[in-house]
Amino acid sequence: MDRFKTHRNDVLLIAALLILAGALALFLRLGRHSGGTVSVTVGGEMVAELPLDEDASLPIETESGTNLLVIEGAAARMESADCPDLLCVKMGAIRWAGESIVCLPHQVVVTVEGGPDGGFDAAAR
Amino acid sequence: MRASKIARYGLLVALALALSYAESLLPSPGVPGVKLGLPNLVVVFALYRLGTADAWALSLVRVLLVSLLFGNGASLAYSLAGAALSLAVMCLLKRTGKFSETGVSVAGGVAHNAGQIAVAVFLLETTRLAWYLPVLCLSGTVAGILIGLVSALLVKRVPEFKS
Numbered sequence: 559m560d561r562f563k564t565h566r567n568d569v570l571l572i573a574a575l576l577i578l579a580g581a582l583a584l585f586l587r588l589g590r591h592s593g594g595t596v597s598v599t600v601g602g603e604m605v606a607e608l609p610l611d612e613d614a615s616l617p618i619e620t621e622s623g624t625n626l627l628v629i630e631g632a633a634a635r636m637e638s639a640d641c642p643d644l645l646c647v648k649m650g651a652i653r654w655a656g657e658s659i660v661c662l663p664h665q666v667v668v669t670v671e672g673g674p675d676g677g678f679d680a681a682a683r
Numbered sequence: 684m685r686a687s688k689i690a691r692y693g694l695l696v697a698l699a700l701a702l703s704y705a706e707s708l709l710p711s712p713g714v715p716g717v718k719l720g721l722p723n724l725v726v727v728f729a730l731y732r733l734g735t736a737d738a739w740a741l742s743l744v745r746v747l748l749v750s751l752l753f754g755n756g757a758s759l760a761y762s763l764a765g766a767a768l769s770l771a772v773m774c775l776l777k778r779t780g781k782f783s784e785t786g787v788s789v790a791g792g793v794a795h796n797a798g799q800i801a802v803a804v805f806l807l808e809t810t811r812l813a814w815y816l817p818v819l820c821l822s823g824t825v826a827g828i829l830i831g832l833v834s835a836l837l838v839k840r841v842p843e844f845k846s
């Protein structure tokens with residue numbers, strides 16, 4: 559296999575992956591719906607469900623530490639946490655059905671569930 | 684001969700650890716799994732210059748040490764899945780002989796992110812991580828291009844490393 563061919567294959571592979579990323583993003587965007595509620599799970603177990611349209615703040619206690627969830631202006635975000643990487647805090651706010659914030663070290667998943675119009679899951683099924 | 688081989692392994696492991704640490708200091712974009720994958724430089728280098736078995740050994744030792752030094756229990760599972768899937772895909776693609784270091788490293792970067800998401804879906808019992816797939820696919824590709832270009836240079840330029 560000569561150098562030209564391997565480089566051409568590299569470019570084809572890169573183009574295919576970029577197209578895949580774009581197609582996935584488009585698919586998810588087309589299927590998005592406004593959220594209705596926010597669910598909180600720790601280690602796969604549901605611990606709370608809150609309406610997205612009411613401002614609230616909820617401390618999430620886990621075995622490994624605490625996260626503070628804040629709902630404000632129909633969007634949910636992790637206000638603070640004592641996890642080592644703080645990725646959950648940096649993830650910012652979520653508002654669309656199906657979007658989630660994950661705190662890997664604490665095994666916490668905060669997910670926006672679909673509103674009355676069905677939501678992402680209904681669209682995907 | 685034997686001692687020099689051990690010294691070379693030690694050097695590569697130390698380099699991979701230093702790169703892992705350097706990467707942990709970089710600002711993070713806030714999505715789990717989005718990383719430049721600097722340590723992958725060493726793995727790609729090992730894959731091309733030392734061989735498949737050596738690349739696997741190096742990669743496993745690095746993941747174990749990094750999790751021990753900087754991580755917690757969960758991070759070991761993520762890193763292990765990412766590293767193993769990435770290296771498996773890179774070995775396969777390299778074997779076809781149809782791609783250069785860049786193509787191999789790009790596939791490895793995307794596979795790394797896919798492996799981490801798969802473990803997250805399994806550990807967190809949620810399939811809701813689909814939203815991360817586009818950004819992880821994109822970031823894996825871009826990181827793979829950078830790592831691949833630099834690795835190709837290293838594989839070509841670093842003198843005599845085979846023992």
Ligand SMILES: [Zn+2]
Pocket residue numbers: 639641642643644645646647660661662663664
């Ligand atoms: Zn966190």
